[in-house]
Amino acid sequence: MEDVYLAPAILATPHCCSERIAELQALTGLDVIEQDAPKYVREQRLVLWQSPEGLALQQTGKKAPGPVIVDFVGGAVGHRRKYGGGKSQSIVKAVGIADASRPLSVLDATAGLGRDAFVLATMGSTVTMVERSPIVRALLADGLQRAASDEDAGSIVARMNLLSGHAPELMQGMIGEGRKFDVVYLDPMFPHRDKAAAVKKEMVLFQTLLGPDLDADDLLSPALALAEHRVVVKRPKRAPDLAEQEPGYRLEGKSGRFDIYPLKRF
Numbered sequence: 055m056e057d058v059y060l061a062p063a064i065l066a067t068p069h070c071c072s073e074r075i076a077e078l079q080a081l082t083g084l085d086v087i088e089q090d091a092p093k094y095v096r097e098q099r100l101v102l103w104q105s106p107e108g109l110a111l112q113q114t115g116k117k118a119p120g121p122v123i124v125d126f127v128g129g130a131v132g133h134r135r136k137y138g139g140g141k142s143q144s145i146v147k148a149v150g151i152a153d154a155s156r157p158l159s160v161l162d163a164t165a166g167l168g169r170d171a172f173v174l175a176t177m178g179s180t181v182t183m184v185e186r187s188p189i190v191r192a193l194l195a196d197g198l199q200r201a202a203s204d205e206d207a208g209s210i211v212a213r214m215n216l217l218s219g220h221a222p223e224l225m226q227g228m229i230g231e232g233r234k235f236d237v238v239y240l241d242p243m244f245p246h247r248d249k250a251a252a253v254k255k256e257m258v259l260f261q262t263l264l265g266p267d268l269d270a271d272d273l274l275s276p277a278l279a280l281a282e283h284r285v286v287v288k289r290p291k292r293a294p295d296l297a298e299q300e301p302g303y304r305l306e307g308k309s310g311r312f313d314i315y316p317l318k319r320f
């Protein structure tokens with residue numbers, strides 16, 4: 055699949071109030087287009103819009119996939135929260151939650167839509183998340199806010215804290231302050247070329263919105279300095295090692311793997 059860049063914009067729909075549009079504009083810096091704007095303005099765009107279910111990112115056009123909304127209450131993530139495999143989940147094993155006798159502090163330096171962070175928070179970890187894309191951050195913040203008032207998900211998202219910025223810089227600042235996290239977790243975007251890796255609509259949309267994280271290698275060195283016990287890197291199956299640094303060991307899955315850089319035993 056070729057990476058195509060589609061100019062994103064906020065779509066003002068009749069049921070969304072002007073205060074929310076102004077808030078989204080301040081958060082993302084995007085232009086606003088009206089729903090009745092000429093077709094050439096609306097076609098082939100990525101639009102951020104306030105749907106009744108939550109803040110949504112969607113590609114316009116008849117064949118485009120449905121909206122991406124962060125939902126920690128229902129949907130696939132909510133289902134996984136209720137019926138997921140607990141300690142047997144590969145991310146949980148990779149981070150070492152099963153080995154530790156206490157809840158862990160995790161820095162998720164590439165938060166995205168917060169799915170991985172939510173799984174870790176469900177297992178009791180406190181997760182500090184960093185996301186540099188204002189659009190992705192707005193989607194994630196919206197999901198966290200809606201989940202906060204849910205009876206089950208509320209106590210989980212209370213353990214998740216979202217920071218904005220460029221993760222290597224933020225990590226350097228934290229190192230300077232003498233801070234440590236048990237685990238630093240990294241899942242940068244990789245340039246997907248094969249269909250199997252691009253099946254998830256979120257990932258297709260992410261590729262369109264963000265492209266690959268070409269500076270991903272810069273994440274590893276500060277992560278290794280900030281983590282007390284290990285750094286975990288999520289990679290597609292055949293991707294090269296991050297920063298060409300071989301991990302201590304790998305947990306291989308069907309479509310991807312976790313590279314683990316162990317530092318100190320739990």
Ligand SMILES: C[S@@+](CC[C@H](N)C(=O)[O-])C[C@H]1O[C@@H](n2cnc3c(N)ncnc32)[C@H](O)[C@@H]1O
Nearest residue numbers: 164165166167168169170185186187220221241
């Ligand atoms: C593949 S997605 C992460 C998906 C995430 N693990 C999840 O479960 O939803 C990668 C995200 O990391 C963010 N990112 C990449 N490099 C970053 C950096 N240096 N600082 C902050 N965010 C970064 C990207 O903007 C993107 O949203």
